[in-house]
Structure formats: structure tokens, C-alpha cells
Amino acid sequence: ELRPSDGAGVVDGVGIVVGPAARGAIVQSVLPGSPAEGKLAPGDVIAEVDGADVAAAAMDDIIARLRGSAGSTVSITVERGADTSTVDVVRKRLVVPPGSGPVAIAAIGAVGGARC
Numbered sequence: 467e468l469r470p471s472d473g474a475g476v477v478d479g480v481g482i483v484v485g486p487a488a489r490g491a492i493v494q495s496v497l498p499g500s501p502a503e504g505k506l507a508p509g510d511v512i513a514e515v516d517g518a519d520v521a522a523a524a525m526d527d528i529i530a531r532l533r534g535s536a537g538s539t540v541s542i543t544v545e546r547g548a549d550t551s552t553v554d555v556v557r558k559r560l561v562v563p564p565g566s567g568p569v570a571i572a573a574i575g576a577v578g579g580a581r582c
Contacts, residue, residue, distance in 0.1 A: 475562050478536040480555045487511050489521040491528045500560060505553045514543035
């Protein structure tokens, strides 16, 4: 369970920190050793999650779509510059270190820096 006071906790997700973008959400960082490492990069704009267009979706909805049970797969379509690609990421249990700040984990995801 996530402890809002220090941001530490355990969460099932892909291991990215996301923030709001003009369309969808933007990847702010990728957690080292996470399932998203090598597949997603800071600056990627998440346009679809599991085939659902999230361009106009609320951050809470995008985060909820990115979260899921460890071992399940999520398909994420991202825009990187002029290129669009889709990657499949297998969610896993992630440990969020203390001092990560308050988060709405997509494991992990909150406005201004949510983790998914």
C-alpha cells in the first residue's frame, strides 16, 4: 500500500512517471529496472492504452488503464517526435522508494509526476 506521506510503497505497473500533456500523458521518467525500461523514454506521449485513445482522457483514467495486475500485459501506443509506435509491456510489482513524493501510482501516475 502506498503511503502518501513519503511516496514509498509497492505497486503493480509498468514503471513510468507520467504527467499531463496537450494530448494524453507524457512520460517524465522511466524507473530503472522497470518493465518499461528500454521500451519507453522520457518525452514519449502516450496516445493509446490497450487500443483506447487517451488523447482527451483525464489523467486518472490514463493512470487506471496503465495500472494492473503483475504479470498482465498492457499495450501502449506512444508518439516520439514524428514517429508512432506501440509496445507491449508486462506489468510487475514495483517498490517505490521513500522520498519519491506524493504519487497517484499507475504503477506509478499523478498530475505533475504520477508513477505507472
